[in-house]
Each structure stands twice: as structure tokens, then as C-alpha cells.
Amino acid sequence: MTLHITRLRVEQLRRFRKPLELRGFEPGLNILAGPNEAGKSTLVRAIRAAFFERHRSTVVDDLRPWGEGSSATPQIELDFVLDGQPHQLVKSFLGKKRCTLRIGVRTLDGTDAEDHLAQSFGFAFASKGASKPEHWGIPGLLWVEQGRGQELDVDPARDHLHDALQGQVGAAAGALAATGGDELLDRFRDQRNELLTSTGKPRAAYLEAAEAIATLQSQADGLDGQIATYRQQVDQLAALRQQHRIDDTVQPWEALRQDLAAARQRQQALQASQAQLQGDRARLLQLEGTRGLLAKELEGLARQQADAAARGQALAQAEEQLQAADAAVATARQHAEAARARAHGAREASRIARQEGQRDSLRQQLLQAEAEAARSAHALQRAQEALQRLAVLRDGAAAAPTIGKAQVQQLLELERAERDAALRRQAVATRLQFNLPEGQILGLRSHGESLGLQASGERLLDAPTTLQLPGGGELIITPGGEDLAQLARSHGQAHQALQAALQALGLADVAEAQARLAAVDDRQAQMRLAEQALAIVAPKGLEPLRGAQAEAQSRIRTAHEALARLPVAPAEPVLPLDQAEAEQDAAAATEERTAASLVQAQRRQAAAQSLHGTAQQEQRAAQAALADPARMQRQAEAQQQLLSTGAEHAALAARIDEASAQVREARPDIVAQDIDRLQRSIEQMTRSHQQRREDILLLENTLQQAGAQGLEEQRDGVAGRLAQARRRHGELQRRAEALDLLCGKLDAKRQATLARLQAPLQERLQHYLPLLLPGATVQIDAGLSPGTLTRTQEGGATESGQVQDLSFGAREQLGLISRFAYADLLQQAGRPTLLILDDALVHSDAPRLAQMKRVLFDAARRHQVLLFTCHPQNWQDMGVAVRPLA
Numbered sequence: 001m002t003l004h005i006t007r008l009r010v011e012q013l014r015r016f017r018k019p020l021e022l023r024g025f026e027p028g029l030n031i032l033a034g035p036n037e038a039g040k041s042t043l044v045r046a047i048r049a050a051f052f053e054r055h056r057s058t059v060v061d062d063l064r065p066w067g068e069g070s071s072a073t074p075q076i077e078l079d080f081v082l083d084g085q086p087h088q089l090v091k092s093f094l095g096k097k098r099c100t101l102r103i104g105v106r107t108l109d110g111t112d113a114e115d116h117l118a119q120s121f122g123f124a125f126a127s128k129g130a131s132k133p134e135h136w137g138i139p140g141l142l143w144v145e146q147g148r149g150q151e152l153d154v155d156p157a158r159d160h161l162h163d164a165l166q167g168q169v170g171a172a173a174g175a176l177a178a179t180g181g182d183e184l185l186d187r188f189r190d191q192r193n194e195l196l197t198s199t200g201k202p203r204a205a206y207l208e209a210a211e212a213i214a215t216l217q218s219q220a221d222g223l224d225g226q227i228a229t230y231r232q233q234v235d236q237l238a239a240l241r242q243q244h245r246i247d248d249t250v251q252p253w254e255a256l257r258q259d260l261a262a263a264r265q266r267q268q269a270l271q272a273s274q275a276q277l278q279g280d281r282a283r284l285l286q287l288e289g290t291r292g293l294l295a296k297e298l299e300g301l302a303r304q305q306a307d308a309a310a311r312g313q314a315l316a317q318a319e320e321q322l323q324a325a326d327a328a329v330a331t332a333r334q335h336a337e338a339a340r341a342r343a344h345g346a347r348e349a350s351r352i353a354r355q356e357g358q359r360d361s362l363r364q365q366l367l368q369a370e371a372e373a374a375r376s377a378h379a380l381q382r383a384q385e386a387l388q389r390l391a392v393l394r395d396g397a398a399a400a401p402t403i404g405k406a407q408v409q410q411l412l413e414l415e416r417a418e419r420d421a422a423l424r425r426q427a428v429a430t431r432l433q434f435n436l437p438e439g440q441i442l443g444l445r446s447h448g449e450s451l452g453l454q455a456s457g458e459r460l461l462d463a464p465t466t467l468q469l470p471g472g473g474e475l476i477i478t479p480g481g482e483d484l485a486q487l488a489r490s491h492g493q494a495h496q497a498l499q500a501a502l503q504a505l506g507l508a509d510v511a512e513a514q515a516r517l518a519a520v521d522d523r524q525a526q527m528r529l530a531e532q533a534l535a536i537v538a539p540k541g542l543e544p545l546r547g548a549q550a551e552a553q554s555r556i557r558t559a560h561e562a563l564a565r566l567p568v569a570p571a572e573p574v575l576p577l578d579q580a581e582a583e584q585d586a587a588a589a590t591e592e593r594t595a596a597s598l599v600q601a602q603r604r605q606a607a608a609q610s611l612h613g614t615a616q617q618e619q620r621a622a623q624a625a626l627a628d629p630a631r632m633q634r635q636a637e638a639q640q641q642l643l644s645t646g647a648e649h650a651a652l653a654a655r656i657d658e659a660s661a662q663v664r665e666a667r668p669d670i671v672a673q674d675i676d677r678l679q680r681s682i683e684q685m686t687r688s689h690q691q692r693r694e695d696i697l698l699l700e701n702t703l704q705q706a707g708a709q710g711l712e713e714q715r716d717g718v719a720g721r722l723a724q725a726r727r728r729h730g731e732l733q734r735r736a737e738a739l740d741l742l743c744g745k746l747d748a749k750r751q752a753t754l755a756r757l758q759a760p761l762q763e764r765l766q767h768y769l770p771l772l773l774p775g776a777t778v779q780i781d782a783g784l785s786p787g788t789l790t791r792t793q794e795g796g797a798t799e800s801g802q803v804q805d806l807s808f809g810a811r812e813q814l815g816l817i818s819r820f821a822y823a824d825l826l827q828q829a830g831r832p833t834l835l836i837l838d839d840a841l842v843h844s845d846a847p848r849l850a851q852m853k854r855v856l857f858d859a860a861r862r863h864q865v866l867l868f869t870c871h872p873q874n875w876q877d878m879g880v881a882v883r884p885l886a
Contacts, residue, residue: 028864031880041838059130144816234703260679373556434456434457446465760828771851827862
């Protein structure tokens, strides 16, 4: 069955307040392009609403244009050709709800038209509320919403797909795959699942039998271990008793105590030798220090002679440096005096320039202060006028009567209560209508008052009333209803409350209260305007304005006084201030440099003088040291002491070498280790002997307790229960394995039948898939959705995985291919197909997009496709015009 939409018109729907009509849709591919917010998704929503939403639905407010009231009536008109016959669907929502479907010359209205569309297109309506994806059936499968191309939910359309598959492979195979054998297989699976989990692990009674075996086996193993331990402890006790008797007889620790005493004697002798060796080494160090001091002293006496000659040369060099420094100081002093005179003249010129600049600045300040004084005076005058007007308004407001909104609201509520009470009283009161001849009067007495009735009229009676008849007699009318008196009292109380409230406020009625409130609001509005005017002129009050005026007058006086204090302007031209200051800066810099040069020259002079004096003192000291008679005597004594110290040092070093060799051979560290080893061995032997005695006592006590437990008898009882548990487990194991094998066989048979049922869909899917992924295959799962994808890698190896594990773009591409395959299958089964793609394939790269274009072009040869896109440049090569959506 072929379906071809020819025209779409929308009005008062979301952004399309004015009518938008699209005509001339092609039977194959139609591309509608527009930027974001152009209304593409709105048109898709319109098509969905035309089919999926009931025209009387109250949950389609999203169709209403933004900002529109309740009178808006979203309307959709859709012309299409179904199996060669023209159809026109007109549906409007919210404001004016209607639905009309014209099929050739036949017309269906309301729910009849909607139910006919649902039956023809394969979808359903929600029983309550808005339509949901689970109701959309075939269109919901083939119409892709924006950003959801990667999502593929087959459940709403699975029955329709199943019917189409049955029509191609035969009803028997289809029924077998759908329901044949399922009840039996489910019953066997339930029996299997009572004993096994989905992964084949034991459960329930089977698991309990296995756990019982494990528990009893654990108990048996524990008893076996206790029995083996008991036997082992008997053997261990005999060995411990034998070893303890041997130690008591031999006492091996006594020989070790003798070896320990000999080792301690050797250690004492070595310690004495080490003490003597340490003293000799200390004396050797003293001798080495003495020899070093004597050698340094002789070297110093020799250096004194060379130092005296060097001091003479240094004195001659210091005299030359002092003469050069004196000449440099004289030159620097001349330059500094000249620079000082130039700087003085520049400072005087700069002072005069600043004085004249200050004079000009004071004149400018005087002009600004006079202008500011004039502005302040004008602002003060305007503020005083605004303040006076505000005071007049406030005096008027204080004299006028006031009332609040809450009081008026209370009066309105009291008036409403009185009116409601009167209406309730009138509704329950007895209605007396009369029509009397001319001149006849009836007397009426009610509520203690009497009046005459004549002519015609009507009265409401809400209390016992007496009618006096002409010629005598009375009619007493008692209105019915137990609550009439209560209503009369309520009405009276409401009337009294209203009058009391009006009297307390000095008002005649509620209208006067509302008029008084309006007058109060008007006075407050005028005062707010006056306050705003005052805030504009004097935002901080009058005092700042008066202060500003006084400050301006003070600035005028200050400027006049400052001008008067300035000296008389010089007669000769004055340099500009910037030129005078530049000249002053240059002169000051020159003065500073020359002063710094003079200071540096004086420092060098002082340093030269100090160096000359120091050189003189050092030269005289060196000469005096050479002339000292004690110097020669000390030099001879030091040489004699150096010779005697060297001889003692050589003898002592030989004795230390010999003693060190003897100590090294004796190995004092090994002797100390021997002492430690022997002490530990003695302690270990005695401690082991005592511990063995304690172990013997403990084992004797433990074996006495174990012998009283009857471990052998317990082991026999556990063995019997274990054999029984193993028989029970074997029975359950054989039953579980049999059920598992039976379910596997039945499921394999069902899967083979299901594969034959899915073959037409698999064939259509493989028709499109090679255009996107050459050499790839995809398997359909039991839910008729694409499941496992298998493809060949570049190296020739194959890989398989689930479709839902692919990237976003790849899932969207396979989702569209699957929808094209479903459409082919449904069309072959005589179901109408229409493909709507809203901004699809925006996540595809250039190579994949080119391949998907081939797939789309092929599908459009059999189905009408409406493609909405915001990227028209991507679809210029599809062989059809890209239609702009203006």
C-alpha cells in the first residue's frame, strides 16, 4: 500500500500564528531546510498531533502560540493519497475542537475519523492524557524525532511487524515462533529454574543438598583432623618425656658456663692492652701538634725579613696615589662650584615661573567659583519652591479624612456578606402574590408592623404573617423551613455589621468609602510626585545646597586673598613653567653629578691618606721587629725543640704499630661475640628445658580431655548422614541436568523456527547494510531489533559486538537502516509507510554521510521520505530540490 502526502497547512500553531501552507510534496524524497527556530520541528509536531492526539484532548497546550490566550485554536490540514485514493484530514484543538476526514466522497467526523486513521496506519490513542510512544505503533517506529535517531524501540510496532512476517513465511511457522511450544517450554524452564540459576548454578533444594554435603563433609574432615591430632600428640608426648630425661642427666649447659668464664678472662686482658694503646696514640697526636707549631713559628720568623722589604715598596706606592688624589679633588671642587651657581639661577627662574602659573590658576579658580555660586543659588531657589509645594500637599492630606485599603476591603466583604444573606433569605422565603379588585384592601401584619395590600403585587414572607380578610377573618401564614428564622437573623446581623462599620468611619455607604480611598490615593500620588521633584533638585536636602553656595562664596574670597598675597609680576618676560622646570632639572642633575664626583674624589683622597699612614706604620713596625735581639734567640730554641720532638715521635710510632698488630690478631670483636653467643646458648638451653616440662604437662591434660570425647563414635555418625545427603544430591543433580538438557533442545528448536520467521526482515536489512558497511552482517534478536554486528577489519580478521555498544553516530546510521528495512517489510504486507527524519545524520562524518545518502536514495524509491534539516549544503547531491522553509 502506497502513501503520499501532498499538502500540509498549519495555523495558530506554536510559532506559526499566521497560516503556513506547503504543497507539491514528491512521492519519494522531500528535503525541507531551514535554520534553527525556523519551525521544522513544529511541522513534525503538527503531523504527529494530526494523527496521534485526540481533537478533544486537553493536554496539548504545547501547540498554542507563545503568549496567546485561551481563544487560540491550533489547526492542521493534511492532504494525502492512500492506495490511490485522496484523503483530507482537518483537525483543530483547544479553542474550537473538531476533526474531519474526507475519503474521496465519504466524510468521517470526530472520533470515527480518528479511529479510522489509527486502524489504517497502525497506531492507538491514549485512554487518558497525552499520547505516548507506546501508542504510536508503525508511525512511531518510522518517524524519527530530532536528536533521537540512535534510539530504536520496536515494542510498540512489534505486533504489526510480526503480522507482516507471518504473511511471508506462513501462519504455522509464525505461530510456532510466537506461541507454539512456549507454554511447554516455560513450564520446563520453571521446573529447571527451581533447581538451577540462569548461569547453571544450583539453587533452592539442589543448593541446600550441596550445602548439606559440604557441611557434613566439613564436620567429618574436622573429626578426622581431631583424631589425627590426638594420635600425633600421643607420639609427641613420648618424645618430649625422653628428651627431658636426657637433659636432666647430661646438663649440657654446664660445659658452656666454663667456656664463658675463659672468654671473659681473654676479654679483660685485651681491654688493658687497648687502654695502653689509646694513651700512646693520644701522646703521638700531641707530639705531631707540637712539631707543627714549631715549624709554623720558624716559617713566621723567616717571613718577617721578606715582609720588611715589601712594606718599603708599599709606602712608595702610597705616596704616589696620595699626590694623584689631591690633584683630582682640586679639579672636582672647581666643577662643583660652577654647577652650583648655574643651579641657583635655574631655581630662581623656576620659582618665578611657578609664581605666575599659580596666579593664572587662582584666576581660573575664581571664575569657576563664581559660576558654581550662581548654579547653587538657582538650585536652592528651585528646591525651596518644591519644598513649599510639598508642605502645602501634606497640610491638605493631614486635614482631609483618610481611609485604608484594608478598611475598604473589609466594608466590601461586609456588603457582600449582607447581599449573600439577603439572597439566601429571599430564596427560602414564601412568595405571596396578590391581585385585588379596585378598592379592595387586605391588611397584612408581620414583624410587628401593619400595612395594607391593594391592586396587585408580590411580597416575600420570611416570618409568621397575618392577612386580614374583608368582612372579617384572618389568614395566618407561617413560612416553611426550619432555617428561615436563622437566615433572617443572619441577614439582620450582616446588615447591622455593615452599618456599624460605615458609622465608625463616618460614611453613608460603600461607594463613599471607595471614593474616599481614591481621593487618598490621588493625594499620595501627588505627594510622591512632589517628593520626586524635590529629590531631583535636592537629593540630600536643602542644607547641602546652602553648604555648596557658602562653599562657593568661600572659594571666591580665598582666591581674591591668594591673588593679593602674590608678589608683583616681574617686568621682564618669564620663561614657560615647563621650560623653567626642565632647565632647573638639568642644572640640578649637573650639580648633583659634580657634587658626587667631588665626594668620590674626596673619598679616594681620604683612602689614599689612610693607605699612606698605614704603610708608614707597617714599614716602621717591620724594621723594629728585625732589630729585636730576642728574635734570633727564639729562632735557635725553636730549631732545637723541633729536633728533639721528632726523635720521640719516631720511637712512639714504632711501639704503637707493634701493639696494634697484637690487638688485631686477638680479635676483640670475636671475643665479645663468643661471650654473647655462650650467654644466649646457656639461656636458651635452660629455657627449652623448662618449656619442655610445661609442654609435657599441657599435653597430658589435653590427651585426657580428648580421650573422653568419643571422637571415633562421632565420626561414624557423621559418615552415615553424609552418605544419605549424597544420595539426595545425586537425585536432584540428575533431575536438574535432565531439565537443563530438555530446555536447551527446545530453545534451539524455537530459535531455528524464529530464524526462519525473521528471514524476510534479515533479507531487507542486508539489502541496505552493505551500502554503509561492506561485508558486514547484523543479526536480529527475538524482539526484532538489530542485535549483534559482525564486520571485517583491515587485516582480514572479523569482529563482533552489540549494536548498542557502537558510537552515537554509528547507532543512528544503523537505526535509520533498520527503519528502512521495517518500512519495506510493512509495505510488502500492505501497510501504509511514511518516513519522517527530523535533523537526522548530523553526527555522521563525511564518508559515512555519503554512504548513507545512497541508502536514503534507495529507500526513497519505495517510500515517501520527509527530511527536515538545518544543513542544506549537505543534501545538494540527492537529485531533488532542497526546499527552503521560509
